Amino acid sequence: MTSSDQVHVVDGPDLTAADVYAIWQVRDVVFAVEQQCDEPDVDGIDLLPSCTHLWVADEHGIRSYLRTYVAEAGYRKIGRVCTRKDQRGLGLSGRLVRAAHDRWGADEIHIGAQAYLHDWYAGFGYERSGENFFEAGIEHVPMVRPGQ
Numbered sequence: 001m002t003s004s005d006q007v008h009v010v011d012g013p014d015l016t017a018a019d020v021y022a023i024w025q026v027r028d029v030v031f032a033v034e035q036q037c038d039e040p041d042v043d044g045i046d047l048l049p050s051c052t053h054l055w056v057a058d059e060h061g062i063r064s065y066l067r068t069y070v071a072e073a074g075y076r077k078i079g080r081v082c083t084r085k086d087q088r089g090l091g092l093s094g095r096l097v098r099a100a101h102d103r104w105g106a107d108e109i110h111i112g113a114q115a116y117l118h119d120w121y122a123g124f125g126y127e128r129s130g131e132n133f134f135e136a137g138i139e140h141v142p143m144v145r146p147g148q
Contacts, residue, residue, distance in 0.1 A: 005056065007099045012051035012069075020046070023053060026062040030082035037136035041080075045069055052103075054096045060084075064092030068100050068109075076107045097124055105148045115139040 010019060024041065031037045045051050051069035055062045064087060067080040078100055083093050100109070101124070113121045115132055118141050126143035133140055 007096065008053075008055050008057065009099070009103070010053050011049065012045075012047040012053070013049055015047065015053065019053070022057070022062050023055070023065060026055075026065050026084055027080055027082055029084070031080075031136070034085070035136075035138060037138065039136040054099055056092055056095070060086075063087040064096055066093070066096040066100060068104065071110070075110050076104050077110045077112075079112065094124075101145075101148075108147045109145045111143050111145075112140045113143050115141050118143070 015023075023046070027041050031041055046053070046067070048069060051067065053065070053067055055065040057063055062084065064083040065080065066078060068076060068078045071077045078097070081093050081096070083090075109126075110129070111121060111126060112133075112135060113126070115138075118128070121143055124145065125148075126145045128141055129144040130142040133142070
């Protein structure tokens with residue numbers, strides 16, 4: 001596996017300043033610029049001990065990214081899944097979702113999926129768990145994957 005294929009797994013407190021910069025850079029481009037989200041990305045979760053960041057990178061930065069953490073309600077949550085525009089369609093996000101399932105698949109996992117990605121997440125075993133809602137100005141659907 002080349003370095004651009006390696007899945008990096010780093011807990012929030014162990015992130016370097018360079019890691020944080022690279023993470024916020026890809027999330028900013030995807031969520032703020034491309035999707036024009038109307039809520040701040042920095043939410044106080046990234047550096048928590050219960051938060052883990054997964055990504056693949058190349059010489060240009062993070063290619064694809066995923067954040068997972070234990071919510072206040074006690075369940076694991078996956079979110080902030082994003083891929084750099086020039087890297088889309090290569091299966092990178094799917095690889096990160098599978099890597100998260102490899103680590104935490106015994107746990108029930110919750111997501112707030114962008115509504116257009118419902119079927120994609122369903123392919124990983126997620127099921128609708130409620131009514132659609134709007135977050136950051138984008139329609140989402142709550143989904144849960146039972147522990148395996």
